[in-house]
Amino acid sequence: MPGSQTPSKSARPRGVSILGSTGSIGRQTLDIVRLFPERFSVRALAARNSAEALIEQALEFRPECVVITRESRYPQVRDALAGTGIMVHAGSDHLAYAATLDSVDVVMAAIVGSAGLGSVLEAVRAGKTIALANKETLVVAGEIVRFHARRSNALIVPVDSEHSAIFQCLVGESVEDVDELILTASGGPFLDRPASTLAEATPKEALAHPNWSMGPKISIDSATMMNKGLEVIEAHWLFGIGGDRIRVLVHPQSIIHSMVEFVDGSTKAQIGVPDMKVPIQYALTYPERWPAPHERIDWNALARLDFRLPALDKFPCLGLAYDALATGGSAPAVLNAANEAAVDQFLKGKIRFTDISVAIADALEQLASSEIPDLEKLMEIDAAARALVVELNRPTIH
Numbered sequence: 047m048p049g050s051q052t053p054s055k056s057a058r059p060r061g062v063s064i065l066g067s068t069g070s071i072g073r074q075t076l077d078i079v080r081l082f083p084e085r086f087s088v089r090a091l092a093a094r095n096s097a098e099a100l101i102e103q104a105l106e107f108r109p110e111c112v113v114i115t116r117e118s119r120y121p122q123v124r125d126a127l128a129g130t131g132i133m134v135h136a137g138s139d140h141l142a143y144a145a146t147l148d149s150v151d152v153v154m155a156a157i158v159g160s161a162g163l164g165s166v167l168e169a170v171r172a173g174k175t176i177a178l179a180n181k182e183t184l185v186v187a188g189e190i191v192r193f194h195a196r197r198s199n200a201l202i203v204p205v206d207s208e209h210s211a212i213f214q215c216l217v218g219e220s221v222e223d224v225d226e227l228i229l230t231a232s233g234g235p236f237l238d239r240p241a242s243t244l245a246e247a248t249p250k251e252a253l254a255h256p257n258w259s260m261g262p263k264i265s266i267d268s269a270t271m272m273n274k275g276l277e278v279i280e281a282h283w284l285f286g287i288g289g290d291r292i293r294v295l296v297h298p299q300s301i302i303h304s305m306v307e308f309v310d311g312s313t314k315a316q317i318g319v320p321d322m323k324v325p326i327q328y329a330l331t332y333p334e335r336w337p338a339p340h341e342r343i344d345w346n347a348l349a350r351l352d353f354r355l356p357a358l359d360k361f362p363c364l365g366l367a368y369d370a371l372a373t374g375g376s377a378p379a380v381l382n383a384a385n386e387a388a389v390d391q392f393l394k395g396k397i398r399f400t401d402i403s404v405a406i407a408d409a410l411e412q413l414a415s416s417e418i419p420d421l422e423k424l425m426e427i428d429a430a431a432r433a434l435v436v437e438l439n440r441p442t443i444h
């Protein structure tokens with residue numbers, strides 16, 4: 047829920063740590079920083095592999111530290127930044143350091159997958175404000191993240207456009223007055239493709255999202271509609287609403303980013319052109335709004351808004367996610383890890399598009415339980431589900 051913080055026009059720049067700075071969300075976050083060079087100060091940057099991009103960003107933004115998690119890339123980054131005064135660290139263990147520096151006010155959590163969990167948890171424990179793009183963290187460990195956020199008073203502001211929309215609709219409202227959350231979905235690149243041809247869908251076709259330009263993993267998730275499934279679980283943990291009151295509505299134009307229906311029959315929607323920079327900026331400036339030249343809706347050119355119900359038989363991943371949320375316990379973590387592994391296999395050309403949901407269903411059947419795991423157990427479950435997908439899903443494409 048949006049907090050009741052009083053807006054404060056802070057004198058000193060907001061210190062920002064960007065975890066996953068070389069990705070789609072990370073780069074757009076730096077675009078926002080470029081719009082407000084006096085009001086933000088980049089304190090830390092972290093990425094896995096893209097040494098060149100990370101070096102370039104570090105030279106432009108002069109953070110206190112950078113982290114490259116792929117250790118073999120460390121010498122390149124260290125040498126390029128020698129003499130700049132920027133500390134360079136290698137390995138995933140240092141992500142937590144980048145997330146909790148004293149000078150950091152807001153952590154942009156933009157690592158993809160459950161690899162982002164540890165650093166988000168550390169930021170939460172340290173009471174930072176977290177601009178959360180890394181939805182997988184809440185899917186895997188929503189309960190644990192919420193527990194620590196309550197203890198430390200950390201504020202989590204969603205970056206995901208749907209959740210940013212709901213968060214904005216809830217400002218000034220009480221969660222007791224919510225009837226339903228309505229998550230809109232573009233439907234992805236295969237919305238109108240016959241189900242019978244999906245087995246032949248190639249990675250290139252699946253990556254071609256009609257409205258959004260995003261990293262490869264979330265693009266495939268959009269094509270299977272697992273993205274919306276993960277978002278249902280994300281919404282549950284962010285707003286404390288049960289899965290039975292979170293509805294998915296396909297809206298191909300992606301103009302309405304999501305809606306909240308209240309108990310008195312009133313519905314609020316948040317609307318804008320599909321541009322992630324808007325929710326990214328909102329998460330970084332909340333509870334303030336800062337003037338920016340992002341594209342506005344041209345109402346004259348907007349001919350129509352369409353809506354339809356999602357086809358659960360054609361996109362089984364969405365149903366699997368609802369089931370995992372209902373089961374609780376380890377099920378969402380199994381769902382997420384199996385999905386990450388299956389998407390990876392699909393992108394590598396080893397399995398077919400339609401094998402993704404089959405692999406996840408198999409993993410859920412074999413591994414999911416309603417018992418609530420602790421963090422250590424969650425990590426074991428995550429690894430087991432990945433291994434199972436790789437082992438079960440012997441290549442179907444040769």
Ligand code: NAD
Nearest residue numbers: 066067068069070071093094157158161179180181260261
């Ligand atoms: P991306 O693949 O473009 O970028 C991922 C970033 O994370 C890169 O900087 C990469 O170096 C880093 N990274 C990956 N694994 C890492 C690891 N093990 N350790 C350290 N760094 C690692 O992904 P993206 O599209 O920017 O998505 C990031 C997150 O934001 C995902 O959780 C995604 O679901 C969410 N999200 C993205 C969009 C979007 O428009 N791209 C929209 C909503 C939500």
Ligand code: MG
Nearest residue numbers: 206207208277
């Ligand atoms: Mg989204």
